[in-house]
Amino acid sequence: MSFSELGLSAKVQAAVAAAGYTEPTPIQAQAIPHVLARRDVLGIAQTGTGKTAAFTLPMITMLEEGRARARMPRTLILEPTRELAAQVEDNFVKYGVNHKLSVALLIGGVSFGDQDAKLTRGVDVLIATPGRLLDHFERGRLLLTGVELLVIDEADRMLDMGFIPDIERICKMVPFTRQTLFFTATMPPEIQRITEQFLHNPIKVEVSRAASTATTITQRLVRSGKKDFEKRDTLRALVRGADSLKNAIIFCNRKSEVATVYKSLQKHEFSVAALHGDMDQSARTAALTAFRDGKTQLLVASDVAARGLDIPDVSHVFNYDTPHHAEDYVHRIGRTGRAGRLGTAITIVTPEDTKLLSAIEKLIGQPIEWAGDAISDEEASEAKRERRGAGGRSGRSSGGRGEPRGESRGEARSETRAEPRAAEERPARRSAEPRATTRAERPERAERPARQPEAPVSRDRGSARPPASEEADMSHMPQFLLRPVTYRGK
Ligand code: AMP
Numbered sequence: 146m147s148f149s150e151l152g153l154s155a156k157v158q159a160a161v162a163a164a165g166y167t168e169p170t171p172i173q174a175q176a177i178p179h180v181l182a183r184r185d186v187l188g189i190a191q192t193g194t195g196k197t198a199a200f201t202l203p204m205i206t207m208l209e210e211g212r213a214r215a216r217m218p219r220t221l222i223l224e225p226t227r228e229l230a231a232q233v234e235d236n237f238v239k240y241g242v243n244h245k246l247s248v249a250l251l252i253g254g255v256s257f258g259d260q261d262a263k264l265t266r267g268v269d270v271l272i273a274t275p276g277r278l279l280d281h282f283e284r285g286r287l288l289l290t291g292v293e294l295l296v297i298d299e300a301d302r303m304l305d306m307g308f309i310p311d312i313e314r315i316c317k318m319v320p321f322t323r324q325t326l327f328f329t330a331t332m333p334p335e336i337q338r339i340t341e342q343f344l345h346n347p348i349k350v351e352v353s354r355a356a357s358t359a360t361t362i363t364q365r366l367v368r369s370g371k372k373d374f375e376k377r378d379t380l381r382a383l384v385r386g387a388d389s390l391k392n393a394i395i396f397c398n399r400k401s402e403v404a405t406v407y408k409s410l411q412k413h414e415f416s417v418a419a420l421h422g423d424m425d426q427s428a429r430t431a432a433l434t435a436f437r438d439g440k441t442q443l444l445v446a447s448d449v450a451a452r453g454l455d456i457p458d459v460s461h462v463f464n465y466d467t468p469h470h471a472e473d474y475v476h477r478i479g480r481t482g483r484a485g486r487l488g489t490a491i492t493i494v495t496p497e498d499t500k501l502l503s504a505i506e507k508l509i510g511q512p513i514e515w516a517g518d519a520i521s522d523e524e525a526s527e528a529k530r531e532r533r534g535a536g537g538r539s540g541r542s543s544g545g546r547g548e549p550r551g552e553s554r555g556e557a558r559s560e561t562r563a564e565p566r567a568a569e570e571r572p573a574r575r576s577a578e579p580r581a582t583t584r585a586e587r588p589e590r591a592e593r594p595a596r597q598p599e600a601p602v603s604r605d606r607g608s609a610r611p612p613a614s615e616e617a618d619m620s621h622m623p624q625f626l627l628r629p630v631t632y633r634g635k
Contacts, residue, residue, distance in 0.1 A: 151177040154206040156243035161202065164239055170195030175350040176326075177203050183324050185347040187340055191330035192299075192454075193479045194352045200296050200326050201236045204270065205244060207294070213247055213267035217291030221319065222272045223312065225302045227252040227426065228433065228454055230272045233298070237270055246270060251277045254426040261286050275303070275311035282318065292319040300329035300336050305449070309335060316343045331472065361482035363489045365516040366502070371495035371528070377409050379493050380465055384415065384443065387489070392436065393461035395445045396477045398469055406465055407445040416442040420450045448473045456480060462490040467498035471508040496520050496528035 148161050148169055169177065172190045179186050180203035190196045204220055213219055224230040230252050237248045249263040251273035257280075264271075264287060271278075281287040295316070297303070303312055316325075316339075325344050329336050340347065369379035384393065395410075397403045400421040407419035418432040418441040429450070436444040437456055444456075448468065459481045468474045474492070481488025492513070494502055499520055506512050 146174050151202075152181045152206075153177065153202055154209055156209070157202055157206050157240060160205075160240045160242050161198075163242065166198075170199075170352075172196050172350060172352045173199045173202070175352075176200070176348075179348040179350075180204070180324075180326060181206060185325045185344045186327065187344055187347040187349045188326065188328040188352075189330070189332060189350070190328060190352040191476065191479060196328055196352075197233055197236050197298075198240065200298075200328070201233065201240055204294060204296075205237070205241050205246065208246060208269045209244070213269045214291060215267045216264055216286065217288045218249070218264070218268045218271035219291060220270050220294040220296070221278075221289065221292045221315075222270065222296040222298060223275055223278070223303070223315065224272060225274065225299050225306050225308060227254060227274060228429070229299060230274055232454070233272050237272075248272065251281055253277050257281075275308045275315060278315060279311060289315070289318045290320060292323050294324045294326070295319050296326045296328070298328045300327060300339070301331045301333060304333065304335050309339065312339065313342075330476070361487050362478055363487070364478060364513045365489070365491045366494050366513050366519070367491055367516050368518055368520050369493045369495055371497050373405070376465060376493055376495070377406065380406070380463060381410070381413060381415075383463060383491055383493075384410075387461055387491075389460065390442075391458070391460035392439065392442050393444070393463055394451065394456070394459055394477075394480050395443060395463045395465050396451070396468070396473075397445065397447060398466040400447050402466065403445050403447050410443060410445065416440075418444050420444055420446040422447060422450050424450075448476065451477075451480065454480075458486060460488060462488065464490070464492035467492055467494050467501045468505070469501060471501075471504040474505045475509065491516070494520060496524040497532065499525040499528075 146169060148158050148166070151169060151174065153161070172188060172194050176186050176188055176196075176199040180200060188196060188199065190199075200222075208219065211219065222230075222233055224233060230250055234248055234250050237246060241248070247263070247266065247268045248270045249260060249268040249272070251260050251271060253274060253276065260277075260281070264281070278287070282289065297312060297316075300312075303309060325347075327340055327344055327347070367379060367383060369376050380395065384390065387393070395406060397406055400423055403419050403421045407417055410417040418435050420429060420432045424432070432441075432444065433454070433456075435441045444451075445465075462478050462481045464474070464477060468477060478488075478490035481490055492502075502513075
């Protein structure tokens with residue numbers, strides 16, 4: 146199949162050719178004709194499959210007719226993070242070289258004034274994170290009644306981040322007759338419900354996840370002792386010994402580990418940057434840009450910070466921790482081997498991680514090969530016995546060096562709760578239940594780190610869960626109980 150068979154305009158086809166693409170990816174081949182036929186589309190695909198072009202290319206073709214009016218965007222794309230929004234904007238720049246499209250970005254961390262001026266002039270494409278969009282709407286600076294096409298991208302990540310109530314609000318604010326394109330990597334029940342509510346007779350396009358990762362990525366497991374310093378030693382040996390390593394993303398399960406591993410690699414004079422949800426926007430952008438431009442070779446990242454980012458041509462992925470969620474494994478290794486290139490993904494496994502490993506192998510439907518000695522069943526059972534013997538609810542000690550994975554108590558608990566993947570990305574609302582979210586504590590506050598408190602777990606209000614750091618959190622206590630007590634002698 147070639148791009149000329151999809152119904153795209155000549156100008157768009159020329160831009161695609163200039164971008165160097167010769168053949169549409171499966172999601173593009175399947176989705177584009179339906180988008181052009183104005184059908185709603187439910188695309189089940191993760192990043193790396195070419196899904197962004199699957200909606201930007203037909204959108205640009207469709208936008209050739211008609212023109213934008215002040216404050217009334219013609220199309221709206223919702224993205225969960227600023228980075229993803231910026232990435233989609235880049236796509237419009239790349240594929241829209243032969244057009245005079247007006248594209249605006251409504252994301253946190255950018256001044257309202259500039260965004261507002263652009264809206265006033267009229268935009269063809271508005272790319273927004275949900276919170277910033279609602280802020281503009283509530284200020285009366287934006288009308289959504291002219292939206293002909295709505296794209297909801299990375300919907301399952303929106304769910305992780307607690308954005309679904311905002312998405313529902315926005316869906317009700319755009320005309321009922323609009324066309325909707327909805328992309329998600331997975332279909333949890335909440336997402337299923339939203340698609341049933343807001344998509345009209347959609348065409349379902351599914352790109353198989355296993356096939357999209359397995360073919361070009363060499364996956365290996367490497368055993369390590371469970372102590373932090375042992376894992377760091379293992380990691381260094383892997384990085385130093387890796388064949389044709391151009392650059393690598395190193396994934397950790399927790400942001401505290403991102404910081405520790407980053408510092409350690411820096412100390413050992415590796416070229417390294419870090420990326421996690423608590424960093425402010427300029428630090429995140431700087432880290433990403435340095436990595437993309439090849440100025441730093443290694444990027445230590447957490448799942449939430451890295452999910453969905455398109456960093457082309459990453460030669461290696463190292464899982465410093467075996468991920469807690471099998472799905473995260475697929476997302477992580479999908480950072481390499483993109484767009485048909487070859488990649489290597491190596492996962493460090495300790496005897497404690499064998500259960501997690503089984504879940505991953507079950508999900509991807511194949512065993513992963515060990516590089517070197519495997520962890521035996523006896524070692525795994527021994528680790529299990531040790532954990533049980535160590536007592537405690539989680540079987541893990543807390544505090545101090547040499548503990549399993551060096552985790553802090555707060556993080557360890559928050560990681561095992563209902564929304565573990567997003568926990569670190571939402572410092573100001575970590576335990577706020579998405580459904581109970583109010584304007585005052587809306588999730589996108591997390592997109593404005595400059596205004597956020599640094600260690601805000603104790604500030605969570607209205608939470609149904611116990612706070613992650615119970616010692617520090619007194620917000621649930623009546624004030625009179627917190628007053629100092631003076632004891633008088635008899
Ligand atoms: P995405 O899934 O949208 O994040 O895209 C993943 C990567 O694939 C991006 O770097 C795109 O530039 C690239 N890409 C998109 N479409 C094609 C195509 N038809 N052929 C080759 N590469 C593509």
